[in-house]
Every structure is written in structure tokens, then in C-alpha cells.
Amino acid sequence: MAFLQISDVRKQFAQNVVVKGFDLGIEQGEFISLLGPSGCGKTTVLRMVAGFEDPTAGRIIIDGKDVTPLRPNQRNVGMVFQAYALFPNMTVADNVAFGLKVAKRPDAEIKARVAEMLEMIKLPHLADRYPYQCSGGQQQRVALARALAHKPKVLLLDEPLSALDAKIRVSLREEIRALQRELGITTIFVTHDQEEALSMSDRIVVMNEGRVDQVGSPFEIYNNPATKFVASFVGTLSILKGKVLDPSARRIQIGQHEIVAGRGAINARPGEECTIALRPEAAKLANGQALNGHNKVGGTIEDVHFLGSVVRIKVRVQDNAIALDTFNDPSAVPPERGAPVTVSFTPADVLVLEGA
Amino acid sequence: MNPAQQSKIGAWIAFILGALYFIVPLIGTFEFSLRLKRDEYSFEAYRVVLTDPNFLSSFGYSTLMALITIVIGVVLVVPTAYWIQLRLPKLRPLVEFITLLPLVMPAIIIVFGYLRLYNSSSWIPLTANARSTDLLLAFSYVTLALPYMYRAVETGMRAIDVRTLTEAGEILGAGMPTILMKVIFPNVRVAILSGAFLTFAIVIGEFTMASLLNRPAFGPYLQLIGANRAYEPSALAIIAFLVTWACMGLINVVGSAKQTKRA
Amino acid sequence: MTVTVDTTPPLPAEPGPIPEPFPAARKGFGIGEKAWAWIGVAPFFIFALMFLLIPTVYLVIGAFQDADGNFTLQNLGDLFTPNILAAYWISIKVSVASALLGALIGFFLAYAVVMGGLPAWLRPTLMTFSGVASNFAGLPLAFAFLATLGRTGLVTVLLREVFGFNLYSTGFNLLSFWGLTLTYLYFQIPLMVLIVTPALDGLKKEWREASEILGASTRQYWRMVALPILFPSVLGATLLLFANSFGAIATAYALTGSSLNIVTILLYAQIRGDVLHNQNLGYALALGMILITGLSNGTYIWLRARAERWMR
Numbered sequence: 001m002a003f004l005q006i007s008d009v010r011k012q013f014a015q016n017v018v019v020k021g022f023d024l025g026i027e028q029g030e031f032i033s034l035l036g037p038s039g040c041g042k043t044t045v046l047r048m049v050a051g052f053e054d055p056t057a058g059r060i061i062i063d064g065k066d067v068t069p070l071r072p073n074q075r076n077v078g079m080v081f082q083a084y085a086l087f088p089n090m091t092v093a094d095n096v097a098f099g100l101k102v103a104k105r106p107d108a109e110i111k112a113r114v115a116e117m118l119e120m121i122k123l124p125h126l127a128d129r130y131p132y133q134c135s136g137g138q139q140q141r142v143a144l145a146r147a148l149a150h151k152p153k154v155l156l157l158d159e160p161l162s163a164l165d166a167k168i169r170v171s172l173r174e175e176i177r178a179l180q181r182e183l184g185i186t187t188i189f190v191t192h193d194q195e196e197a198l199s200m201s202d203r204i205v206v207m208n209e210g211r212v213d214q215v216g217s218p219f220e221i222y223n224n225p226a227t228k229f230v231a232s233f234v235g236t237l238s239i240l241k242g243k244v245l246d247p248s249a250r251r252i253q254i255g256q257h258e259i260v261a262g263r264g265a266i267n268a269r270p271g272e273e274c275t276i277a278l279r280p281e282a283a284k285l286a287n288g289q290a291l292n293g294h295n296k297v298g299g300t301i302e303d304v305h306f307l308g309s310v311v312r313i314k315v316r317v318q319d320n321a322i323a324l325d326t327f328n329d330p331s332a333v334p335p336e337r338g339a340p341v342t343v344s345f346t347p348a349d350v351l352v353l354e355g356a
Numbered sequence: 357m358n359p360a361q362q363s364k365i366g367a368w369i370a371f372i373l374g375a376l377y378f379i380v381p382l383i384g385t386f387e388f389s390l391r392l393k394r395d396e397y398s399f400e401a402y403r404v405v406l407t408d409p410n411f412l413s414s415f416g417y418s419t420l421m422a423l424i425t426i427v428i429g430v431v432l433v434v435p436t437a438y439w440i441q442l443r444l445p446k447l448r449p450l451v452e453f454i455t456l457l458p459l460v461m462p463a464i465i466i467v468f469g470y471l472r473l474y475n476s477s478s479w480i481p482l483t484a485n486a487r488s489t490d491l492l493l494a495f496s497y498v499t500l501a502l503p504y505m506y507r508a509v510e511t512g513m514r515a516i517d518v519r520t521l522t523e524a525g526e527i528l529g530a531g532m533p534t535i536l537m538k539v540i541f542p543n544v545r546v547a548i549l550s551g552a553f554l555t556f557a558i559v560i561g562e563f564t565m566a567s568l569l570n571r572p573a574f575g576p577y578l579q580l581i582g583a584n585r586a587y588e589p590s591a592l593a594i595i596a597f598l599v600t601w602a603c604m605g606l607i608n609v610v611g612s613a614k615q616t617k618r619a
Numbered sequence: 620m621t622v623t624v625d626t627t628p629p630l631p632a633e634p635g636p637i638p639e640p641f642p643a644a645r646k647g648f649g650i651g652e653k654a655w656a657w658i659g660v661a662p663f664f665i666f667a668l669m670f671l672l673i674p675t676v677y678l679v680i681g682a683f684q685d686a687d688g689n690f691t692l693q694n695l696g697d698l699f700t701p702n703i704l705a706a707y708w709i710s711i712k713v714s715v716a717s718a719l720l721g722a723l724i725g726f727f728l729a730y731a732v733v734m735g736g737l738p739a740w741l742r743p744t745l746m747t748f749s750g751v752a753s754n755f756a757g758l759p760l761a762f763a764f765l766a767t768l769g770r771t772g773l774v775t776v777l778l779r780e781v782f783g784f785n786l787y788s789t790g791f792n793l794l795s796f797w798g799l800t801l802t803y804l805y806f807q808i809p810l811m812v813l814i815v816t817p818a819l820d821g822l823k824k825e826w827r828e829a830s831e832i833l834g835a836s837t838r839q840y841w842r843m844v845a846l847p848i849l850f851p852s853v854l855g856a857t858l859l860l861f862a863n864s865f866g867a868i869a870t871a872y873a874l875t876g877s878s879l880n881i882v883t884i885l886l887y888a889q890i891r892g893d894v895l896h897n898q899n900l901g902y903a904l905a906l907g908m909i910l911i912t913g914l915s916n917g918t919y920i921w922l923r924a925r926a927e928r929w930m931r
Contacts, residue, residue, distance in 0.1 A: 050832055072831045079832045085825030089847040089929045098843070099833035130929040143829075150834065367735025371745075374728045374808070378752060381805065384767030384774055436663040443656035451660075454667045459859055460912045461675065462866025464883055465905050468890055469674020472681065472902075495670045532655050557754045563869035568890055575869065578758040582873045589762035596759035597751070604750040 001061065003028035003186055004049070004154055009058030011044050018044045020210040022058070029184040031177065033197035036207035037233065042190045045207075046156050049188060051075050063153055078147030079156040083163055084139035086131040092142050093118070093127040099150035117145040120179065137168040144176065148183065155180070157189040161196060173200055194234045198222060206230045224263075228353045231277050238278045239353070240320045244268045250347070252276065255318035259295035264352030275353045280312060282349035283324035285335070286342040294344045297322070301339045315343050382597065389590035401591040410577055418566075418574035421490070422559040425497040426552045429505045432498065434548065437509045438540055441518045455506040458499045467496055467565045489569055496565045501555040508554070512547025513540075549610045557603035561596050679909065681902035694903035703885070703895075707907060710865060710882040713796060717803035718860035722853065724804070725811025733819040746816065749809035756806045761873035764802045768793050794875040802874065803864045810863065811856055818852040850926045858919040862912050882908060 002025030011019040019041040026032050034042035047053045049060055051072035059068045067075050078099075086095050096117050100110045118124040121141040131139055140160055147155060157176070161169045177200045180187050191197050197204050198218040206213045206221060206229075214226040225231035232239070245251040245258065247266045252259055252274060261276055268274050286296060299317035311334050315322045322343055335341065390397040392404070405411050440448050458466070470492055474482035482492045518540065525535035541548075563575035578596075582589045685691045698704070732742050767774050770787060778784040792798055822845055830840040868883040875884075882904065888894045889901040 050828075052828055052831075072828070073834045073836060075832070076834070077832060079829070081825045081829060083823075083825060085823060085829045087826060087829070087844050087848075089844070091929075098830065098835070102830075102833060102835040102839050102843070132929070146829075146833070364736045367731035367737050370727050370731040370735070371737060371741065374724070374731075377808075378748065378805070380774060381763045381767040384772055385763040387773045388766030388771075432663050432666055435659040439656040439659040443652060444660060447660065451663070454671065457671060460862040460866075460916055461671075462862075462868075462883065462908055462912070464866065464868055464886055464890075465678065465908060466671065466674055468886070468901070468905055469678050470670070471890065473674050473677050495666070498666070499671055554754070561757050561759060563757055563872070564887070568887070575758065578762075579869070579873060582758055582762060583876070589758075590766040593759035593762035593766070597755055597763075600755050601751050604747060604754070607750070608747060 001064065002026055003030075003063055004188075005059075005061040006045070006049065007059045007061065009045070009048060009055045009060065011041070011048060011053060012056045018210055019048075019055075022212060024205060024212070024215065026186055026188070028186055031180055031187045031189065031200060031202045033189045033191055033201040033204045034207060035191055035194060035197040035204050035234070037192055039209075040207040041210040042192075042205075042207050043158060046158055046188060046190045049154070050077060050079055050156055076150075076152050077154040077156055078150070078152035079158065080140065080143045080147050080160040082159040084131070084136065084143050086139055086143055086146070088131050091128050091130055092123065092134065095131070095142055096145045096149050098146060103150060113149055117149050120148075121145045121175075135168075136164050137172055140164065140172060141175070144179070148179075148185070153186065155185050155187040157187065159190055159192070161191070162193070169196075176200070198234070204234075206233065208233070225277075225351070228275070228277075231351065231353060236280055236323060238280065238283070238320075238322045240276050240278065240317075240322065242274055242276055244270055244272050244274050246270060250352075252350075252352075254297055254320060257295075257297040257317070259297065259350060260347040261350040261352045262347035263350065266352050277351045277353050278322060278345060278349060280323040280325040283322055283343050283345045285313070285324065285326065286344040294346055295350065296342055296344050298340065298342050301335050301337050301341055304334050304337060306334065315341060317343070382594075385590045385593050385597075389587060389594055392587040401587040402595075405581075405588050405591050405595070414572055414574045414577035415560075417572055418560050418562075421494055421497060421571075421573060422556045424490075424494045425501055425559055426555050428494060429498050429501050429551070429555060430509075430548055433502070433505050433509050433551075434541065434544065435536065437506065437513050438518060438536065441510075441513050442522060451506075455502050459503050463496075463500060463562075463564045464568070466499055467568045470496060471568065483569070486571075489571060493565060493569050493571050493573070496569070497555075497559045497562065500558055500562070500565075501551070504554045504558070505551040508547045508551035509544055512544035515547075516543045546610050546613075550607045553603040553606045553610075557600045560599060675909065678902050678905045681899055682906035684899055684902075686897075686899060691899075694897070694899045695906070697897065697900050698903050698907055702880070703882075703904065706880045706882040706885045707911075709796065709880060711911070713799050713803065713881065714861045714865040716796075716800045717807050717864045718857050720800070721804050721807025721860050722811050722857040725808045725856075726815055726853065728808065729812045729816045729819055733816060745812065749812040752809040753806050753813055756867065757869035758873045760802060760805055761870045764793060764798075764805070765874065768798070768801075794878055796879075799871055799874065799879065799881075802870060803867065807860050807864065810860060814856040814859070815849075815853060818849055822848065847926070851923045851930075854919060854922055854926070858915055861915055865908070865912065 004026040006022055006024045006026075009019060009022045010017070022041075022045050024032075034045060036042045044053060048055050051067070051070060051074075055068065059066055061067065062075065062077070086092075087098065090098070093114050096114045097110050100113060105113075114127075115124065118127055121144060123138060123141060123145075126134060126138060126142070131142070134142065140163075143160070160176070161173055164172065173196055189197070189200060198221070201218055203215060203217055204221045205215050208227075208229045214221060214230045216224075216226075221230065221234055225234060231237055240254055242252040242254045242259075244266060245253050247268065247270065250261050250266060252261050254276075264276075266274065286294075297317050299315040299322070301313060302316040302321065303314040305312040305314075306328075309328050310325050311328055313324050313326065313335065315324065324343060389401050390399065392398060392400040436451065440451055471483065472478075474480050474492060476484040482488045521539050521543065522535055525539045530538070561575050561578060562573070563579060566573035567576045567579065578589070578592055581592060682694050683690055683692070685693065728745070731737060732745050764772075766772050768786070768791075769775065775786050778786050793802070826844055826848075827840055830844050835843065866883065868887055871879060871881055872884055872887065885894075886901065886904050886908070889904060893901070895901065895904075
């Protein structure tokens with residue numbers, strides 16, 4: 001059995017079923033992200049692991065012990081909240097010491113552990129400050145130290161970065177991941193930000209409307225989305241409408257062009273409509289030298305977004321729009337709007353989402 | 357039974373005991389006020405009180421005083437809160453201290469000071485004649501109302517963006533008095549009304565100041581009836597309670613009317 | 620109504636002269652903006668001086684003068700007669716008792732409604748009622764309690780006729796320390812509810828959850844987190860309750876006539892009829908009251924400064 005086993009957990013508030021069956025085993029030391037839009041049930045799952053919500057059905061087992069009937073203060077887990085829930089009446093050091101104090105640990109041990117934790121988050125100089133004297137990023141690091149000070153078995157992170165500035169968010173997520181690896185602590189991270197989930201996790205659980213849509217490594221989730229929802233929620237996608245020409249040869253018509261779709265089941269019969277998906281980084285401007293065996297479609301440039309290191313170009317192909325990313329090339333000016341272009345991509349990059 | 361249920365039962369018990377303590381005196385007073393006729397319950401006490409010319413004149417006097425108090429209070433507080441918010445934020449702690457002073461300074465001290473400072477032989481003999489004493493009474497009521505009035509208006513001003521509204525007015529070429537009267541004032545009207553009703557509730561039955569300044573207000577009238585009659589005071593207490601309730605109800609009404617308008 | 624009876628920063632009491640250099644007066648105003656601002660706040664400060672500060676200071680000065688205006692400490696010395704000391708003592712006892720009980724009961728009532736899991740409609744009901752009851756003071760309140768717990772009041776009669784229990788044979792008397800305290804609680808408790816409810820609302824759910832998941836019991840949460848956070852507002856409210864009943868006069872006067880010797884009633888009688896036969900002793904009496912409220916305020920400011928280091 002996994003270190004943290006969540007077995008067929010359901011949660012219902014009055015008539016509203018928020019979590020419709022959640023089943024997951026998490027190995028010791030694993031970093032798992034629960035990813036999904038707001039209201040998908042990810043936070044409820046986390047709060048059930050913490051013990052703030054009682055599951056309507058199912059069991060939660062941590063390190064071989066069934067914690068389902070236990071109160072949060074008996075579970076030995078640590079948690080970091082979205083809006084830095086530091087105790088405003090305590091200094092940074094007292095906040096970090098809180099879990100040890102309520103456990104009535106000896107003073108010397110508390111002192112040593114607090115110093116160690118503050119060293120770990122690189123804020124020993126803030127020990128005597130009050131939370132209001134710290135920046136958001138500092139507060140969240142203190143919250144992390146507080147959650148880890150009493151050596152919990154599981155660390156729960158409830159969108160801990162969403163209240164922070166963009167730059168701090170990136171640096172803190174790297175810091176959290178490094179710490180988590182160093183301590184080897186089993187971690188569940190709830191987020192609605194796919195970039196955070198992709199960059200930090202060992203495995204991602206994509207949730208939608210109370211259900212698990214897909215569990216997999218960031219690589220799998222991004223490149224092989226199991227459902228249309230996962231495909232559209234994780235990363236940017238061009239969704240194209242086409243017509244199936246030959247299911248067995250996997251030939252599909254997009255506007256005037258015929259392409260081959262490499263992945264995804266095609267259940268539709270010839271002549272029926274289908275939806276395919278294409279990542280922007282998979283599509284390229286062909287410049288007349290597209291390789292053999294690549295799909296080619298012609299269109300006109302509708303929009304050019306200069307994003308810095310990347311230039312995102314939107315190409316109109318009759319009813320469809322294809323987004324494509326190219327790296328910024330200082331020696332080449334991006335194409336003009338309205339210019340005719342050919343877009344090429346390999347069959348393997350084309351994913352059929354639904355063939356019927 | 358889990359702790360949540362236990363605390364819920366505790367909460368119910370606390371609430372019911374509290375409700376009893378607050379409702380029983382009201383029932384007791386009402387019952388008492390009906391006892392004027394020996395053998396039956398009647399509203400005779402209310403009839404006696406309401407037809408007493410002294411009741412009408414003292415209630416009228418206190419109502420007038422309350423209105424004057426409200427006007428003076430608004431004229432004092434609104435510009436002050438406005439300028440503190442806009443240009444003189446450094447004075448805010450001082451103004452807050454002054455407006456909170458009447459909460460801790462007993463009313464009797466303040467009026468005692470007036471009697472000595474503004475007596476008929478002083479350099480500002482405000483107590484020398486009835487009209488100027490009325491004014492002094494109104495001023496003393498303004499001090500009583502200051503904490504509530506200032507708080508209400510200040511909260512109202514914080515809720516709107518005074519600076520932007522003022523600058524918008526300036527760009528459109530309005531002078532300061534126009535901006536204050538036409539732009540700021542209407543926007544804090546609800547706050548002012550709340551403060552006004554609260555002021556009314558405080559002033560209408562006030563006893564200490566009116567009595568020591570010897571004015572024919574409702575408070576001293578209540579005291580007189582209380583000392584000399586048996587059942588009429590209960591009727592008056594019920595009437596006073598209803599007046600207070602009406603004031604609080606009106607505060608809720610103007611408050612929620614504003615909310616619906618915004619929604 | 621938030622009550623944060625606040626600190627006293629030593630700022631100039633008067634608007635004073637208009638600060639000298641006016642940065643280019645804006646178009647359409649004629650005079651500078653700051654000048655407008657000072658003119659705008661001047662009436663308030665003049666009013667505060669004339670009708671709040673100077674009258675109080677006048678009494679304080681008078682307390683140190685004899686009938687001819689010479690400096691003396693005699694008036695203060697004369698306060699130490701059994702009669703006057705007893706008046707202060709009863710006033711302080713009633714104020715402390717009604718403030719502490721009012722704060723305690725009001726706190727639990729607010730707690731019950733905010734966090735006790737009671738139906739949602741109870742809360743606005745309690746708040747509206749508290750608004751009314753906290754202002755239902757003075758004479759009508761005394762009438763209500765006389766009609767309820769007086770010798771022929773409803774509760775007294777019901778207890779006697781129905782339960783055969785004579786309330787007054789237990790030594791209970793509305794015109795006594797406990798009678799007055801019980802009556803004052805009628806406006807003290809609601810006032811506490813009004814002040815402390817927003818403070819309880821300010822307790823974030825995350826604080827409770829954070830302490831719980833760190834292993835703290837409910838008791839530890841209240842002792843280490845919630846109560847320290849609430850302390851300043853509860854303290855301020857209790858002080859306000861104290862001042863509220865210490866300065867009260869109408870309720871006591873109507874309840875007891877002048878049979879209960881509290882300091883406000885003594886001062887009232889002195890102002891009306893010079894019962895102490897010494898004008899300046901009246902000033903000293905007032906000074907004593909100012910000192911007591913001032914002292915309680917000072918204590919509050921000191922305690923709050925200690926308790927509030929974690930606040931901006």
C-alpha cells in the first residue's frame with residue numbers, strides 16, 4: 001500500500017456532490033499536484049486529507065494508519081494556506097515554534113529546531129519580526145517553516161503561491177520544490193496554475209467537476225492528455241474542426257487541406273466531423289522547405305504577439321485558427337499580418353480528441 | 357455527542373438566557389403600564405400621558421433640540437472629516453481623540469463646566485437667558501453625539517473616494533463650497549442619516565444636561581412623572597423604547613436602501 | 620460603532636497659524652488649498668475647545684482654588700470624608716461589576732451568535748436589538764426595571780403568587796448595589812455585543828485551522844491565538860463599559876432617588892443645591908471623577924500598547 005492512500009473518497013455538501021470518488025496512492029517523498037479549475041473539488045480533497053472536512057464515504061490512510069476518524073490535530077500533517085495564515089500576534093520565531101509548543105516539547109529542543117527551520121528558509125534575521133513587518137513572500141516561507149517544524153508525515157499546500165507577485169511566485173516554487181526534495185516529505189500541492197503544476201510535480205492529478213480526469217507525470221499530462229478537458233486546461237492548444245476522410249489511414253480534411261493525425265482514436269465514419277488538437281510549439285512556418293511526410297496547411301497571418309523570447313503567431317486557415325510559437329530571432333523580423341504562409345507539423349503532433 | 361453539537365447546545369442556552377433577560381423587563385413594563393384601572397387591563401395610562409400637555413410640550417422641545425443638535429453636528433463633522441481625509445491626515449489622531457472623549461468623560465462633568473464657565477456673570481453669559489441656554493443645551497448634546505456622528509460620517513467618507521470626487525469636481529470648475537455641498541454631501545447622506553437617527557435616540561430622553569441647565573425637556577419630564585406617578589412611567593418607558601426602536605429601524609432602512617441601490 | 624478609545628498623540632491642540640508658503644494657489648480658489656482645509660476644520664476645533672476641553676480644564680483649575688481664587692489643596696483633602704469616599708467606592712464597585720459582567724456575558728452572547736452555529740437570522744436580530752437596548756438607558760430603563768422587579772413588579776408578583784417565593788425577603792433590593800448592577804447590564808451587555816461582534820468576525824478561519832493542524836487543541840487555540848488577538852478590542856470595550864456606567868446618573872437617580880450614594884448623584888445634588896456647602900469642593904469632586912476615568916484610560920492605553928506590539 002502506498003504511503004498516503006486516498007481510497008474512493010467522496011464528499012457531499014447537502015445536495016451538492018463536490019468530490020465524486022477520488023482514488024489515489026501517493027508514495028513516500030512524492031510531490032503530487034491537484035490541478036483543476038476552481039470548484040473542481042481539489043481543495044476539498046486536500047481539506048479531507050487535513051481533516052477539516054469529513055469524507056461522506058471512503059478512507060484516508062497515512063503510513064498504514066487509518067486517519068479518517070481523526071481530528072486535524074491528531075493527524076500529524078503540515079499545511080500552508082493560500083492567504084498566509086500566520087498568527088499576527090506572534091513573531092516569526094513564535095509562529096515557527098507553535099506546533100512544538102503545543103506539543104509541549106522541551107524549550108531547548110524548540111529553540112534549536114526553530115533556528116534550524118529559519119536557517120532552512122534563509123530568514124534567520126527575521127526571527128523577531130511580526131508578520132505585518134514581512135513581505136508576502138517572506139510570510140509564505142515562514143508559513144512553510146511553521147508547517148514543517150513539527151516534522152509532519154505529509155505536507156499539504158493549498159495554493160500557497162497565488163497571493164504573491166509573479167516573480168516571487170517563480171522563485172518560491174523552485175525553493176519549495178528544492179526543500180521538498182531535500183526533506184523527502186510527501187507533499188500534496190493544490191493549484192489552478194498549470195505552469196506551477198507542470199514545473200514542480202512528480203505526478204499531476206487533473207480534476208474536473210469532482211472527478212479525476214487523468215493522473216500522470218507532467219510529461220504525460222502535457223503530451224498525452226487523456227480527455228478534451230485535460231488537453232484544453234493544460235497548456236495552450238489550437239482546437240481545429242475537421243472532417244474525417246479515411247479513419248483507417250487516419251486522414252482528415254482541414255479546410256482545403258488534407259492532413260494525417262498521428263494520435264488519438266478515430267471512431268467517426270468518413271464524412272463525419274471531428275476535433276483535433278495541436279500544440280503551438282509543434283507547428284512551424286514552412287518557408288517552402290517543409291520536410292516530406294509533414295502535414296502542410298496554407299493560411300494567412302491573422303495576428304502576431306511578440307512575447308519576448310517567444311513570438312506567437314496566429315494563422316487563419318478558413319474556419320480554423322492555428323497558433324504557433326517560434327523563438328525570437330533578432331536577425332529576422334516577424335512576419336506581417338495578412339501575409340500568406342504555410343504551416344507544417346508532423347502527424348505525431350496531431351491529437352484527435354473526439355472522432356465522432 | 358461531538359464537540360460541535362455540544363457547543364451548539366451551549367450557544368442556544370446562552371442565547372435563550374440572554375433573550376429572557378432582555379425580553380422579560382419589556383413584558384413586565386408593558387403589563388405594568390396596563391394596570392392603571394384597578395380591575396382590568398387598559399391603555400388608560402397611555403391616554404393620560406399622551407393627552408398631558410406637558411408631555412407634548414416637553415417631547416416637542418426635545419425633538420426640536422435633537423434636530424438642532426443634528427444640524428450643528430453635521431455642519432461641524434462633515435467638513436472636518438472631509439478635510440482630515442483629504443488634506444490634513446496628520447490631524448486624524450487628534451480629531452479621533454477629541455471625538456472619543458465624550459465616551460469616557462461623564463456628561464455631568466461637561467455640563468458642570470458649562471455652568472461655571474458660561475454663567476450669567478462670565479464673559480460669555482450663555483446661561484443668562486432661555487434662548488442662549490437652549491443653544492448651550494444643543495451644544496452639550498452635540499458633544500454627546502460627536503463620537504457616533506463622527507464615526508458614521510468618517511466611515512461613509514472612507515467608503516467613497518473623496519480625493520477622486522474632489523478632483524473631478526475641480527476639473528469641472530466647481531469651487532470648494534460647491535464640491536462640498538453638491539458632490540461630497542450627497543455621497544455620505546446615508547452615513548449622516550444613520551448618525552442623525554442615533555443622535556435623536558440619544559438626545560430625546562437625555563436627563564442630566566437638560567435638568568442641570570433647567571430646560572423643559574423630555575428627560576426632566578420623565579423624571580418628574582417617575583417621581584410622582586405609579587403606572588404612567590411604564591407607559592412612558594414603552595413609548596421611549598418604541599422611539600429608540602424606530603430610530604434603529606430607520607438606520608437599518610436607510611442602510612439597506614443604499615445597498616439595494618448599489619446592487 | 621467601533622470603539623478603539625485611542626491614544627493621545629501630543630499634537631498642537633489648535634489649528635494655529637496657517638503654514639507660511641503657499642504653493643501656487645490653484646485656479647478658481649483664490650486662496651491656497653491648505654488654507655481652505657484649515658478654515659474647514661477650524662469650527663470643529665473651536666467647538667471642541669469651548670465646549671469640551673476648556674470646561675473640563677476649568678473644573679480642574681477650580682479644584683485647586685479656594686473661594687477667593689487662591690491656590691489650595693484643601694478641596695482635595697476635603698474629599699477624604701467617609702461620605703464622599705463611600706460615594707466614589709460604590710460608583711467604582713457598580714461600574715467595575717457591570718463592566719466586567721457586561722463584557723463577559725456580552726462576549727459569550729456574541730460568540731454564541733457568531734461561532735455557535737446558531738441559525739443565521741439570529742444574528743441580525745441580536746444586532747438590531749443590541750442597537751436599541753444599548754441606547755435604552757436613563758430614566759425609561761429605570762421605569763422598566765421598577766415595573767418588573769420593583770415591589771409590585773411583574774416578576775416579583777409572579778414569583779410570590781405563583782411560586783410562593785418572596786424575592787424581597789432574600790435581601791434583594793432594586794435600590795442596591797446588585798439591583799443597580801443588574802439594571803445597568805441591560806445596556807452594558809448589548810454595547811459589548813455591538814463592539815465585540817466585529818472583532819470576532821475579524822478572527823480568520825485560517826488561524827483556527829492552522830493552529831488545529833499544528834496539533835493545538837481548541838483550548839490552546841483560544842489561549843495562544845484567539846484571545847491575544849481579541850485582547851485589545853475586548854479591553855477597550857470593557858473600559859468603555861466602565862466609563863459608561865461610571866458617568867451614568869439618570870437610571871440610578873430614577874431608581875433610587877438619592878438613597879443610593881453614588882458619586883454622580885452626589886455631584887448632581889452638589890451642582891443643584893451645594894449640599895457640600897463648598898463650591899470648590901464640587902470642583903474637587905469632579906476632578907476625582909476625571910482622574911478615575913483618566914486613570915482607567917491610561918491603564919487601557921498602556922495595556923493596549925503592550926498587547927498590540929504586533930499591530931501597525
